[in-house]
Amino acid sequence: MYIESHKQVAPSDNRAEGCAACDARAHSPCAVLEGHDLERLARVAVHQHVKPDQIFIEEGAPATCFFNITAGTARLYKSLPDGRRQITGFARAGDFLGLAVSTEYGFSAEAIDHVRLCRFTRANLHRLLEDFPAMERRLLETAGNELVAAQDQMLLLGRKTASERLASFLVSLSRGGAPNALHLPMSRSDIADYLGLTIETVSRTFTKFKSAGLLSLPTVTEVEILDQRRLARLAEGAT
Amino acid sequence: MYIESHKQVAPSDNRAEGCAACDARAHSPCAVLEGHDLERLARVAVHQHVKPDQIFIEEGAPATCFFNITAGTARLYKSLPDGRRQITGFARAGDFLGLAVSTEYGFSAEAIDHVRLCRFTRANLHRLLEDFPAMERRLLETAGNELVAAQDQMLLLGRKTASERLASFLVSLSRGGAPNALHLPMSRSDIADYLGLTIETVSRTFTKFKSAGLLSLPTVTEVEILDQRRLARLAEGAT
DNA sequence: CGGTCACTTGATCGTCTTCAATACCAGTGG
DNA sequence: CCACTGGTATTGAAGACGATCAAGTGACCG
Numbered sequence: 259m260y261i262e263s264h265k266q267v268a269p270s271d272n273r274a275e276g277c278a279a280c281d282a283r284a285h286s287p288c289a290v291l292e293g294h295d296l297e298r299l300a301r302v303a304v305h306q307h308v309k310p311d312q313i314f315i316e317e318g319a320p321a322t323c324f325f326n327i328t329a330g331t332a333r334l335y336k337s338l339p340d341g342r343r344q345i346t347g348f349a350r351a352g353d354f355l356g357l358a359v360s361t362e363y364g365f366s367a368e369a370i371d372h373v374r375l376c377r378f379t380r381a382n383l384h385r386l387l388e389d390f391p392a393m394e395r396r397l398l399e400t401a402g403n404e405l406v407a408a409q410d411q412m413l414l415l416g417r418k419t420a421s422e423r424l425a426s427f428l429v430s431l432s433r434g435g436a437p438n439a440l441h442l443p444m445s446r447s448d449i450a451d452y453l454g455l456t457i458e459t460v461s462r463t464f465t466k467f468k469s470a471g472l473l474s475l476p477t478v479t480e481v482e483i484l485d486q487r488r489l490a491r492l493a494e495g496a497t
Numbered sequence: 498m499y500i501e502s503h504k505q506v507a508p509s510d511n512r513a514e515g516c517a518a519c520d521a522r523a524h525s526p527c528a529v530l531e532g533h534d535l536e537r538l539a540r541v542a543v544h545q546h547v548k549p550d551q552i553f554i555e556e557g558a559p560a561t562c563f564f565n566i567t568a569g570t571a572r573l574y575k576s577l578p579d580g581r582r583q584i585t586g587f588a589r590a591g592d593f594l595g596l597a598v599s600t601e602y603g604f605s606a607e608a609i610d611h612v613r614l615c616r617f618t619r620a621n622l623h624r625l626l627e628d629f630p631a632m633e634r635r636l637l638e639t640a641g642n643e644l645v646a647a648q649d650q651m652l653l654l655g656r657k658t659a660s661e662r663l664a665s666f667l668v669s670l671s672r673g674g675a676p677n678a679l680h681l682p683m684s685r686s687d688i689a690d691y692l693g694l695t696i697e698t699v700s701r702t703f704t705k706f707k708s709a710g711l712l713s714l715p716t717v718t719e720v721e722i723l724d725q726r727r728l729a730r731l732a733e734g735a736t
Numbered sequence: 737c738g739g740t741c742a743c744t745t746g747a748t749c750g751t752c753t754t755c756a757a758t759a760c761c762a763g764t765g766g
Numbered sequence: 767c768c769a770c771t772g773g774t775a776t777t778g779a780a781g782a783c784g785a786t787c788a789a790g791t792g793a794c795c796g
Contacts, residue, residue, distance in 0.1 A: 336648055338733065338734035340736060344655040346652075357641040359642060360645065402598045404644055406599065408647035409573075409647070412585050412650055412654055413577070417577060417582070417583045418581075451655075454656065458753075462752095477761095495577035658784095685743065696742090696743075697743095698783090699743095703744090
């Protein structure tokens with residue numbers, strides 16, 4: 259199988275083409291590297307496959323590595339001792355994980371579908387950043403963007419209603435993809451834990467949106483947005 | 498008056514001692530600079546005073562400057578068109594604002610008490626970072642730490658109860674200060690908008706904590722924590 | 737003192753949660 | 767082909783937590 263074959267790839271098998279041909283490179287911090295700089299990156303990057311629902315970062319574990327997602331979608335989350343879970347984000351191709359300087363990971367990461375990623379040790383990344391300040395600059399920009407996204411999410415979680423939350427979620431997913439037809443790789447439970455709601459409320463709100471003619475659900479994972487404008491206004495809290 | 502006199506300080510008045518003697522330097526990205534590097538920083542930094550409730554960053558306005566708080570406390574927040582507000586954080590001495598790469602500020606910032614800050618233009622900061630990679634490294638670390646804090650706050654807003662939220666808030670304030678006696682520079686309304694609650698719920702929860710013997714309120718802005726351990730357990734969602 | 741403003745307390749209400757039942761879909765085996 | 771099964775999603779009814787509306791208290795200041 260496709261997945262299995264990739265799982266066998268050992269670090270030493272990474273060739274320069276491994277990075278040069280990477281689909282995710284354009285949206286990644288690695289985009290700033292070229293030519294033999296890229297070859298050097300390829301030498302220290304370990305490719306890895308993660309199967310659905312497999313955890314590859316565990317909250318509280320020693321933070322030894324950084325990750326760069328190259329395919330698939332992962333959920334990033336924090337948990338409370340009694341099991342309550344907050345998904346802090348969904349990581350997709352090009353996303354960089356593990357920026358935290360702490361010695362321990364501050365969140366867990368779990369594959370939703372089949373995920374491919376590049377792994378670097380902290381030491382390797384630091385050496386890389388020393389030699390390629392452009393990459394460091396790029397990482398700083400990325401971090402800034404994530405901070406902005408985090409603030410948006412705080413506004414959502416602290417002050418928006420259930421309808422506004424789901425609308426915001428769908429609108430942000432629809433940006434950068436096909437404006438209408440959306441695929442949701444994550445379950446209702448993931449959406450609920452991302453929006454600070456329960457699966458029942460998420461489900462009810464989907465139903466409400468269907469009745470209001472905002473969208474249709476051809477299948478449970480496919481969303482067709484029928485009224486982008488109204489959904490966007492709802493997301494911003496229009497009365 | 499103290500504040501007024503500082504308001505008159507023009508950029509050219511900044512001397513090297515202005516940065517070398519800065520109280521906030523130790524907790525700031527500037528900490529990595531020394532000697533004449535620090536003098537260069539002082540030349541491009543504009544000192545500024547901001548009076549209580551004065552807005553110095555406006556959400557949506559062109560992002561021309563970066564800021565470094567040197568004294569006082571500011572609230573950072575995002576708003577919805579109907580006035581709902583989410584405070585995304587409180588900035589104190591040493592905190593760096595405006596990391597976002599976007600051309601517009603993604604949040605507003607307002608002084609709570611008397612705030613002193615350093616202002617840099619984007620161009621100046623970029624030139625500075627090019628010459629002092631250590632400072633860039635430090636900024637990246639800072640951004641990482643803020644990202645971690647943002648994720649904690651998402652867990653709080655999405656999944657914690659009112660009591661757990663207030664307990665988390667007090668515990669995080671008590672870290673790094675005197676373990677008990679806390680001063681709250683911000684109003685109940687600020688606390689509410691930070692925790693995603695209303696002022697009434699915040700007030701009731703304070704009363705509940707008093708009754709439970711967790712803390713006392715010598716004055717409305719002074720909190721004495723009586724049972725740090727129990728408060729910390731409550732903050733983590735212990736049943 | 738009287739006035740203002742922030743905070744506190746009380747009573748009621750509503751949104752979302754919880755608990756429970758039902759529907760749906762894909763996969764399996766008779 | 768169809769019944770059976772397990773998991774996920776949807777729908778329904780009841781309940782709870784925090785919000786809202788409203789009144790009361792206290793501190794600061796002219």
